[in-house]
Amino acid sequence: MSGIRRDRNIKIPKRNEKSQSRPSNYLPSRPAEGRKDIAKKAEKKPQQQKSNRQNFRPNNNRNRRQNDQRKAKPRINKPTPLDDEIWARVVEHDFENNVLTLLGESKFLLGRYRPKHTDKVLQLGQRVYVGVDRSKRVEVGDIMGMARLDKMSSGATKDLPIVIQRFIEENELYFIKSFYNPAGFLSLKQHSYELLHGIGNKKATQMVEQRGSSGFTSFEQINESCSIDAAELLAIRFQSELNDRNLQPRLSDLLLPVKT
Template identity: 45%
Template sequence: MTDPRRKRHINAPSAPKKKEASPDSYKMSRPAEGRKEVPKPKPEPSRSEGRQQQGNRSGGQRTGRNQGGRQGGDRRGGRNQQGGRPRPAKPERPKALTGEDWARVIEHDTKEDVVTAMSEKTLGFCRLKVKSDGQLLIPSQRLYIGLDGAQRKEVVSILGMARRDRMSNMAKMDMPLVVQMFVEEHASYFVDEFYNKAGPISLKVHGFELLPDVGKKKAAQMVEARNSVGVFASVEELNTACNIDAAELLARRFVSELEDPAMAPRLTELLLPVEA
């Protein structure tokens, strides 16, 4: 019998012993990388950016077509380059000068070779490019502005219409004188068409009262002087009988109408153009 108090020795299998690492074979462990970043989704392009991208794509396609088309471009480009319909040239003459053949010098800018002139039929103001020959064009000198290029001795081209509010002070001062000289040159026409035919335009206003500085009393004296001779034979007879300067009064009326487009009735529309 065994003694229960006797120590029992049990042979249990032991685990393998760990080898001690040598100092030369020691390797440092890899540090922790942490949390990997998740790629963010790309934002969707806005409407404007999408349109721009589409435009760039279409522009690239068009450029490719232009470079790879037949003989230098697409169909439209080919037509323009190979005898297609030419673009209409800009008209040289403004519509306001339609039918005008002559204009009168108001001011000549010799530095720019530009003349401010007045057309004879409608008294419209225009700007003309003239030849740079150094010759000064005097006020009221006639210049041909018609369509016949052979008759244009001084005028090179018509630059356009001239606005009175942008004229120089010298041009504004000379303009009434140029108008008066125009009326004096056609004095017989204006005597026959206005002074010998003017009558009442209403129950209270006579046609003579349209002239500056002519009131009811003066208008009545002019009518009486006309009735005494029947008709005025010349501007000299008219001036003597009525004690006026007929050309100056009519020219001042024309200038007032040119300055005020709303003035009515307008003698410039009733008496112009001059019929030779």
């Protein structure tokens, strides 16, 4: 053989060698008969519970005892730092909301109180009793809680230094003997007078020279000799300490309460 068949070595079967086709073993499947119906279970009707109203007898005596016990329990007021205050000054009287904002004299704490008289307006800076003895509370009732400077009205914020200054002026001799006369150096470079607003090292040195060895005797003497307002500067310092609780040193902690 030659040509393509010889090169590829292709064998062509003869007619007698072809295999005869075998019969198939495939059987047709069973025709679908459908799904048999399953009998449903009979639903049980919910049984109605027998009411016990016939056997129920209200225990009125027991209910009355519980109500009496609830009414008999006294209202417990949570302790606040304002409980230690005895006297306070009026900072604001909110007549519409019936709320008093007072400044305690012993710690300079701001508190909210309920006035006893709704038809009487208390004056700015008025001194009122807020101690434990309720029989002595003529103007003030219950304590409502602490007052925050950022929640106070703009008028009350402006009047606060005036109230503090009036308190300082009424206790003039105490603050002169407790601060202005014994004031000394806090460090090698800072004097206690420099804690006051607008007082620098040069002004503090001048105040020490004017004080001398005998000391000051009145605010008027301090104001004339040092050209300052002694009560106003001290009031501004106290208000700064109210605004910033982290301000150190705190003159309010060192000088209060006033000891007569």
